[in-house]
Amino acid sequence: MVPSRLSDSERAHLLDSSLAGSSRPFPVYDELSYDDFLPNLDALRAYADQVVPVADTSAREFSEFERSDRPLGDVLDLWEQGDGKSLYVKDWHLIAELCERGGAAKDVYEPPACFLDDWLSPPFSLFSAGEMPASLADFRFVYLGPGGTFTPLHRDVYGSYSWSANVVGRKVWWLFPPGTETQLQEGSGLMFDVRGTEKEQLGVKIVQEEGEVIFVPSGWHHQVVNIDFEMTLANDRVKEAIEDVQADIKARLGNSTLPDGTLEWEAEWAAEVEGLLARDAGWGWEGFWACILGNMKRPPASPDLSPSEAERNGFIREVLDCFKSTREYTLLPRARETVREIEALLAP
Numbered sequence: 351m352v353p354s355r356l357s358d359s360e361r362a363h364l365l366d367s368s369l370a371g372s373s374r375p376f377p378v379y380d381e382l383s384y385d386d387f388l389p390n391l392d393a394l395r396a397y398a399d400q401v402v403p404v405a406d407t408s409a410r411e412f413s414e415f416e417r418s419d420r421p422l423g424d425v426l427d428l429w430e431q432g433d434g435k436s437l438y439v440k441d442w443h444l445i446a447e448l449c450e451r452g453g454a455a456k457d458v459y460e461p462p463a464c465f466l467d468d469w470l471s472p473p474f475s476l477f478s479a480g481e482m483p484a485s486l487a488d489f490r491f492v493y494l495g496p497g498g499t500f501t502p503l504h505r506d507v508y509g510s511y512s513w514s515a516n517v518v519g520r521k522v523w524w525l526f527p528p529g530t531e532t533q534l535q536e537g538s539g540l541m542f543d544v545r546g547t548e549k550e551q552l553g554v555k556i557v558q559e560e561g562e563v564i565f566v567p568s569g570w571h572h573q574v575v576n577i578d579f580e581m582t583l584a585n586d587r588v589k590e591a592i593e594d595v596q597a598d599i600k601a602r603l604g605n606s607t608l609p610d611g612t613l614e615w616e617a618e619w620a621a622e623v624e625g626l627l628a629r630d631a632g633w634g635w636e637g638f639w640a641c642i643l644g645n646m647k648r649p650p651a652s653p654d655l656s657p658s659e660a661e662r663n664g665f666i667r668e669v670l671d672c673f674k675s676t677r678e679y680t681l682l683p684r685a686r687e688t689v690r691e692i693e694a695l696l697a698p
């Protein structure tokens with residue numbers, strides 16, 4: 351059930367405290383209410399003017415919650431007055447904001463050594479390349495909210511893996527191995543909340559204590575519920591409309607071809623999708639390969655904290671060979687150029 355790429359210590363950490371097999375909702379969660387614990391929030395007043403994303407966990411909106419952007423200070427005020435009990439500051443880019451204002455990540459925290467080999471964070475990342483706003487290209491998040499607030503079932507962006515450190519409070523995690531998602535469906539999508547359902551049995555359920563760090567392997571769906579007031583640091587179609595756009599481009603460009611013989615509509619379509627991905631998700635193929643190249647040139651961690659070069663190159667070669675078999679490889683010149691540069695570095 352546990353993928354072989356996990357180290358012994360990661361596997362031990364996941365399984366040691368597991369409550370797998372429990373068929374009832376987690377008992378401690380039932381006993382605690384919102385009012386049990388409000389930590390001293392004064393230290394966060396230094397960031398009161400940062401505008402943070404806030405989810406209202408009492409108001410579901412499709413597969414997420416209603417969200418708004420508010421100054422952190424307003425949310426802290428509400429909590430200190432005993433209000434805003436369903437509000438959850440989620441995906442707050444505290445570190446990126448600090449860096450934009452001349453500060454440094456280490457002013458807040460330093461990642462544990464075993465997580466330094468992180469290809470989505472500086473020294474190389476799209477964000478450090480200054481290409482786009484932090485909200486799109488920074489993957490270092492802070493979560494902050496009262497007991498009872500939660501994150502619905504999901505899988506991390508880009509199939510990445512993540513780590514999550516509890517600074518204050520405890521969380522319950524439900525972790526589902528890749529493949530089980532086919533049994534975690536509800537209507538036309540993924541289940542929102544697995545608590546108290548028989549589907550809990552499909553995964554591992556653990557309590558993350560204050561001060562503990564959890565590693566979430568790539569591809570594992572997970573749901574998280576805060577038991578206490580919580581502060582965590584984490585580093586991580588409209589089909590018809592899209593078909594309309596494609597049909598418009600085809601109608602406009604017909605069968606005309608570019609000098610290299612590529613159908614012009616297909617090249618424009620690939621460029622549109624790439625641009626849409628970059629605007630919506632932070633990157634497309636061009637950004638992805640630029641990130642790989644940047645990390646190869648400037649590894650984020652020392653060799654003793656990274657896979658061997660042969661192993662690393664093997665992973666890259668596997669993905670690169672897949673990409674070369676796609677139409678995008680032919681249709682996206684910038685991505686193709688970057689891939690060629692990577693191949694030159696991979697060559698023995």
Ligand SMILES: O=C(O)CCC(=O)C(=O)O
Nearest residue numbers: 493501512514574582584
């Ligand atoms: O702590 C949370 O509420 C969500 C954390 C999470 O899902 C993640 O880090 O991927």
